[in-house]
Amino acid sequence: MTASVIRKQVRLPVSVAFGVVMQGIRIRLGRSIVTLMGVMLGIAFLMSILTGQTVRQGVGRETAARIELGRMMSFLTAEIGPVSERTLGVVAVGPLNDPERRLVARLRELGAAGLQWSGAVPAEYPAGWIKPVAAGEVGVGTAAVLVMGEGRVPGLDWGTVMTNAAEKVVATTRKALAVPAAGGMAVTSLEREWQPDEVEARELGARRLAFRTIWIIVISLLVTVIGIANAMLMSVTERFREIGTMKCLGALSAFIRQVFFIEASLLGVTGSVVGCLVGYGFAVLAYSLTYGFDLVGAALSMPQMAMHMLLCTVAGVVLSVVAAIYPAGVASRMMPADALRSTV
């Protein structure tokens, strides 16, 4: 008589567990959809909050820029009167920023006859409207001279520039552009000066909003995790005998755990992708109805949306897997003898 040898049970390739999962999802489609909906809703909520934040920030920036432009224009017209049919001089010391580009566009809209342009000419305006001139000749035949752009103010004879302009005005769009006052005439600045308490109030508001958003996100994700864990726990109970049977047939606890984790990640990926699209669509639609389509369209950016989608999908998968830890543990600790119980 020879003594027998007991070996260790082999670990199966993941593909076997994957097959079991796919069949399980197909058959228990109802239960899988409930779990999927849990992930989907949580991620849709997260995505809509992130998108909403982007839209609100964008709309806020746009609104502020429009107000700022209106203010700059009213400063300018207070100095020189209406700009229509008049020529203005521009000294561009470097690349223009957004408010400056908006200002130039607005001058054209208001029917300014043209701009004498010293410096790099932006490509977006018709050549006839902008007349490039040498730096020293700016001012002759203009109502006023604007100094704008990112850079250092050139050492011109600013007194002559100022007197050449019909309204004797030189205005800068930025505080940083230091044009020396000449002949007792002051240089006008169009940029708004923010008071310290205004800055403080703005920052406090932003911090409060960020805190509230994070709080809402954390709570909603917790609810999602608990929802998924609950749905998966139900499915463990449902499969009590099946799991016990598999263990009787030689399945390892690790295999059972694997089945649940694969199922969770599959549902997580699918639910997240669908949730991202639903949340994005919902947020864009809701904000468009509030602020109007063009404003929301201007606020959205593709790279940021892609970043948010990636973030949400990763979050969805991580949450699903985290939610599966407890149910998978319960399932894998199940005794094979449970399969013999005739009532479950």
Place this chain on the structure above:
Amino acid sequence: MRVNKAQFEAMFPPGTEGGRRTIIRAVDVKKVYRMGAIETQALRGVTVDIYEGEYLSIMGPSGSGKSTLFNMIGGLAKPTAGKVYIDQVDIAQLDHNELAWLRCRKIGYVFQTYNLIRVMTCLENVMLPMSFAGLDSEEAREKAMYILKLVGLAHRPLHKPGELSGGQQQRCALARALANSPDIVLADEPTANLDQHTGEEMIELFATLRDELGVTIISATHDLKMLKRSDRILWIEDGQIVRAAHPKDVDFSSGDFH
């Protein structure tokens, strides 16, 4: 785990019981369940030898410890005290991984409620233990088809359990139990959910498999026909074996066999 051969041969002297090999030996097995402060003695010292190729039936009312003994013999639970040797290996010495190996290859299980995985076809159910044993799927498919033919289910391999009759499901379950050519088939009330005729067919199938493949068949049953067909009947009451007899020595017409 390797068994100490010298120690083993001292315990299982060859040639005992008319040269039949002992495949399962339970020695003074006790099992205590603890539910909080309450202790329940499910088994109070059971000693039994089960021989290779035997057709053994275990009887007992519910709560007698029958299921506990059954689980112990099947490697599904470990005893609180005493020893259970399955094919000469003390199951208490095995870790969960080795137990899984044992359940996968040495023992086939047939359940009262069939317990087929309902999301899988008949063929996939039979192939499942083979994939747990590491067989590649081509080999497994071929072997599963052969076994299905053996149990008379070769004509419906791609049906789901829900599309099969009770008898067919139990045949499929038996085919699955035989998947890895086990030495032992453990059947828990295998005919309880079947009608008279189908039950008889099942019993014949068990007998045929025992005769042709030499597998040991252990069943918990109250089915008269099954009891009459078996080589030995054990009665369990209150956690102890109270009687063991060959069916020809039992008067089935009187009430005493209960």
